[in-house]
Amino acid sequence: MMSTTNRARTALLLAGLAAAMPSGAAWSEAGLLPVVASGPRSDDVAALHAAWQGCLHRSFGLRASLTSPNLAADDALRACRGPEEAYLAALSVSPLLDDADVTRVRPALLARARGWLLGQRPSRSL
């Protein structure tokens, strides 16, 4: 049985995924809702991570032309909290990690993301 925390996180995950899906007509027709039984599939986590990456790169790119790289990176991280939270919610219910792991590692993931933005690396991988 899911804890309240996991239910909230799962709702966040579904919201994040729904934002990337078509209008929902297909699901309405089928009368189906996605079932998250024991955590998202790995491609869901990867997709949400890629969505967060994309948001960060777009936001940073826009801001870096107007302000310093450090401020642009900070702004991008703030602007992309929604995709970040959707990604972390999915990660916290994936098979190998739990919410305590993700809470503890979040600062390291943000620092890694910030480092990559500031490094202006050719690879978009975070």
Place this chain on the structure above:
Amino acid sequence: MRIAISQRLKAIAGAARRLRGASVLMGLLLAPAAGAQTLASLPSVPSAIAAVGQARPIAAWTTFCETYAAECAVDRTEPTTIALNAATWNTIVSVNRRVNKSLRAVTDMEHLNLADRWDLAEDGAGDCEDFQLLKRKLLAEAGLPRRAMRMTVVIDEKGEGHAVLTLITDRGDLILDNKTSTILPWRQTGYTFIKRESQDAVAWISLGRAASPVTTANR
């Protein structure tokens, strides 16, 4: 007569070439592969991942330990580090490469219609944790201390949870991975380190200073 002699010489030369080719092939099979890592290539300054506190075990790992108790048991009389020498290094490189080449990579969902299951890939297929569990079993059978080989959870370059095997050695913490057959010091993997099996109990510990500082390009 001359023609017969020259034909015989050609036949002898051909046989000699074939024999040399067979010798080369045997050498390739028996010796480490060309370009195999050497012990000398490891950093001269060893680095270990810091451990901080306890972590919750993974559900599928708990189930695995119920089935394969010997694979999870911690023998506290074993050394906590592997003393690397040429022989142990060659064994590690060989097992790592052999398992990576011989198993078919497949997700647990595709393979077993399960979100996560840990086992020893007895049917020749598995995902990341199965690769590393099999490597540990083979290395333990070769005499390396199981206590110094710890299953570890990281976040990989795609932002996903991934299982690797940490070898705790006198040359630092080295990572066996199924995404590459190159054995890397933990700092060079580009992964964010989350938790690993304890060396003192059948349990998991959280890892501190989680992000390896040197990131790599996409693999």
